[in-house]
Amino acid sequence: MSQPLRKRGINVPTSIYDSGIHKNVDDIHYNNSTFRPRRSTKLSRYISSIKLGHLMLVSFLWLITLFYFQRIKPGHAIDECEWSKWEHFGTDAEPHRVLLIADPQIVDDHTYPSRPRWIQYITKKISDNYMSINYKHMQEKLRPHSTIFLGDLFDGGREWHDDKKWYDEWKRFNRMFPSYPNRKFYYNILGNHDAGWDKTMNRTILDRFKVIFGDSNDYQNIGNHTFLFLDTIALSATNNNDSSIVEEARYYLNNLTESFLPELDSIQVSKNQNLFPRVLLTHVPFFRDPAQQPCRGPRENKKPFPLVNGGTFQTVLFPDLSNELLNKLQPEIIFSGDDHDYCEIDHMYIVNKKRAGADTSNKQTREITVKSFSMNMGVRYPAAQLLSLYNPLDRPVSQTYQTEICYPYAPFVTLYSYGFLLLVTIIHWVLVSICPSTFIKIQLALYKCFKHLLPKSLISKYSSMGGIYTDKKYEDDLNTPFSPESLKFYEDGYDLERITSGKGLKPRDSRGFWVNFTTQLLVIYLLFSYFYITV
Known part of the structure; x- marks a missing residue:
């Protein structure tokens, strides 16, 4: 009889695999047949x-964790900011709703220059995702009528002398913060990270910002309130070699206070309508004495508000400029940024020239420094500020605005x-x-x-x-x-x-x-x- 093609074992009964009588697996071995198993590849x-x-x-397990933190938790956090949970204008009111975002400062190569490239890449992706997903939920769930950014859109905008690099970052910013139809978006407030401060300001960089985002000095009628977009950085550039920067800002301020605002007030009075309350928007906070004006509200940093000039930044405006703006503009409320943490104070002052229809020269202006929207700006709980406006022209109301802080989900817990x-x-x-x-x-x-x-x-x-x-x-x-x-x-x-x-x-x-x-x-x-x- 011819040799079988392949033997499974030597001196081993063929039924051993089924009968279970063999007790020592070492007795099972293979002969040196010419038909060997194929060698395995890598x-x-x-x-x-x-x-x-x-x-x-x-x-x-990773899938359900990511789904919870990227889809479920962000939406639940924004649900807590629903307007109806804190608005108290009355059931018949139709307020104009505003979303305020401060200091997104999108991470770039200038944010953490000492970190390795791959860590910078991961940091950038995580930060972009955090702001993008929260912004999306705020727009889709809260549906604000207007969205206003309070400066420092970029972290290294003042460093990008190359236009191509700047436009690449601008496209990235637009992907993170897209506009939505039938709503108003304002990006034109200038931050020190966007164009520098005082001596470090550059005319070319400043003009480039204005071409894309609009004039940093502007005014708008929003919800029967006069919003004053003020370039306080340019007004503070008194030591810059290019004197035209501060001269242009000063010319706008004088024209605003001597012509437009008085004319608007007189029109409202002639129509027997309520005056439009003024809302002042600035990147740099107004001067204050931290000992006399401590921060109120949910501030993380328990130290007094800093008063620092760092060359490329300054934590507050100069006292003279702050007093001048308060007297000339007489805002009901100021929203500022730059500090990255929440701070609420009151400015008490006596106006030199009352507004038409005003009954007193004693004035109190509330200022809220809005928290940074970014997770990379030194705060554990980033936030945005919500502002609800209701000023019916046919009847006076005691309070024409209400505001509330809105916390997205905590990034570091995630x-x-x-x-x-x-x-x-x-x-x-x-x-x-x-x-x-x-x-x-x-x-x-x-x-x-x-x-x-x-x-x-x-x-x-x-x-x-x-x-x-x-x-x-x-x-x-x-x-x-x-x-x-x-x-x-x-x-x-x-x-x-x-x-x-x-x-x-x-x-x-x-x-x-x-x-x-x-x-x-x-x-x-x-x-x-x-x-x-x-x-």
Whole structure:
């Protein structure tokens, strides 16, 4: 009789695989047949090392975590800012609603110059995503009629002398803060990070900003209130080599106070209508004495408000300029930025020239410094400011505006959650690949505690993918000598008695760890990319 093509074993009965009578797996060996198994390639070894069940489990955990923090939590946070929860104008009122955003300062190469490029890239993506997703929810859920930015749109705008770089960042800004139809958007307030401060201001950079975003000195009638957009940075540039910067700003201010505003007041009085209250918008806060005017409201920094001139910035306007603007403009409320933290104070002063129809020369103006909208500006809880305006012309009301701070979701809680889950992921793959016996003990303990809570179909499906070893799998498979399952455990290096007692002797699989952990990181990266791109 001719030699069979392939022998599975020497001196081994053919029924041994079925009968279970053979007790020593070492007696099973293969002869030197000319028909040898095909050598495995690197790709096949890579694929065979992947533990699909574990990979799917951890990936699903990341999926639901990202879905919660990127889709559910941001919307719930903005729901708390709903206008009806804090507006008190009356049921018949139709107020004009304004969203105020200060200091987004989108992260660029000038923000953290000492950090490696890849860390700068990650920081930029996380910051962009945070502001973009919160801005989107505010626009879609709160639906403000007007949106106003209070300066410092960019972090390194004053550094970008190259127009191409500036326009690239402008396009990025527009992707993060797009305009919506049938609403008004104002980006024209100039910040010191947009064009510099005093001596560092540059005419070319200043003109470029105005061409794209509009004149930084302007006025608008919004909700029967006169909004005064004031370029206080240009008004403060008294030491700049280009005297035209401050001269243009001064010319606008004089024309505003001597011509337009008095004319507008006289028109309102002649029509027997209420005067339009004035809302002043500035990037740099007005001067104050921190000892006499401490900050009110939810301010994180408990130190007194700083009074600092740093060359490229100044934390408050000069006292003379502050007093001049208060006397000439007499605003009901001032909204400022720059400080990055919330601060609310009152300015008390006596006006030299009363407004038409005003009954007293004693004036009190409220100022709110709006929190930064960015997570990278030194505050743990970024925020925006909501402003509701109601000034009916046919009847006077005691208060024509109401305002409330609006907190998006806390960014660092989210980052800490991601960091914790990454640590759990690393520990999981170390246990699975490097310390399998410990992992089996943990699996058995958890399974015995929670098996009555899990659907049998789920347990069966997961165990079939190599995810968990159930009691039945031990009893029916591993305790049956030379069943396909028990042979596989033998071939993989397990000892039957020690396995069933929770003491597996599976050797450390360092290659399997790196294969599976690298694959897991790739899946996590793809999940982040999906949620961050589809904001």
